[in-house]
Amino acid sequence: MIELKAISKKFGDTQAVNQVSFKVAEKETLVLLGTSGCGKTTTLKMINRLIEPDAGQIIINGEDITSQDPDVLRKGIGYVMQNIGLFPHYTIAENIAVVPKLLKWEKEKIKTRTEELIKKLHLPESALIMFPHELSGGQQQRVGLARALVTDPSVLLMDEPFGALDNVTRSSIQKEFKALEELKRKTIVMVTHDVQEAFELADRICLMDKGQIIQIGTPKELLYQPVNDFAIKFLAGQRLALEFKVVHIQDIWSFLPEETLQDGEGLSADLNVWEAMELLRRNDRSELRISGQNKESKTINFEQLTKGFNQFQTMQSHE
Incomplete structure (x- = not known):
């Protein structure tokens, strides 16, 4: 579904991403994991051309993304970010409807799909006429997810999606995320620096450092077959808890x-x-x-x- 071939990106003298290559299978969740500044968010943003790579090639569904109009490409990819990015003066219904309106969906189709998602994401119907500041952080995050899913894109990109939430809310949304049928049909690339979150949600993990891939594999492979000292040390502090989960x-x-x-x-x-x-x-x-x-x-x-x-x-x- 998604393939990156030797992608590189430099900002000034800093090599943010250096020759990164990986494939993401259809309906797979790949988590980009690493410390701050390792290049994971830059890599994610290059997949929907929010950042253009200096070198390399990105292919989605067999098509080079540079051959597509960036706006058209982005409309076909769901995107969820840490700060959610809801429009403060739009109601929740209006926030969710942004992309469907750009795609000229009929009002009834938007309404039906919005109500369907609100129900699946455990939000009250009354929330649709409210404004973002009237909702809790967890509810706002669910709205951000609904907005990304509303057009039923086959690809979903998530940048630290639960990073701004408290631990209790975060844990409950992660459980919902795993159980949501809507997400099991998606190809997902997600960025996090939270090791527990990566192990909870990933089919495979791409461990990065200094703009390069250190290791890519299942959570079990990262724990039991680490490729070097960095991979060992990165998980060392939480190893026992992770083993209980894998x-x-x-x-x-x-x-x-x-x-x-x-x-x-x-x-x-x-x-x-x-x-x-x-x-x-x-x-x-x-x-x-x-x-x-x-x-x-x-x-x-x-x-x-x-x-x-x-x-x-x-x-x-x-x-």
Whole structure:
């Protein structure tokens, strides 16, 4: 769906992006991760020509973006930014309708699509006649997402989309983001400096430093197969919490107690270890019933879960 070929960009004497190449598959979420000034936002903005590269080529859907009118290109790409960029004197309905109006959609079509998105994003219908300053930060962020999604673009670019939110709001919007069917059909490139967020939302992560790609791979590959010291050190401080999130019950299945013969379905083994621990802690359960592959099922408690996880970790460290 998206391909960058040896993209470079210089600002004065600073090489912001240096020979960056990657591909993003259709319906994949690729997160550009790195410290401030590593070139991730510049890379993102070159995808919709908010910044023009000095060298290289960007292809979307088989077409070189330089062959397209920049305005036409941008109308076909959803864009969500950290400061949201809502027009303060427009109502929420008017903010969401900006691009559809430019595309000359009929009023009824705009109204129907807007109401559909508001419902999906858990915003009250009454918000449509309100102004941005009357909404909370989390609600404003949902409006920004609705505006980016309203024309149903196949590509969505997100620049630190949840960066201005407090931790609690941010965590709840990330969960909604992952669950939203509307987003599962999109090809998404997202920028963040938040490691936990990258691991929560990405199919693959592109780790950048000083304008170059250090490593690109799944969250699990970055954790267990780091390519160099930078990749190791970048994740070191949060490593255990990240491992709880990338290791799934299915990964540690062989380290859990033998199959139990009980009727009925259990929770999916796609559950990660962190989610399983949260369920055991939050719901005051002593055990979880998990359904694995081949109709196997196991009942595990907290001690068995942590023991299985530790054995899996030991195996990983020996490989």
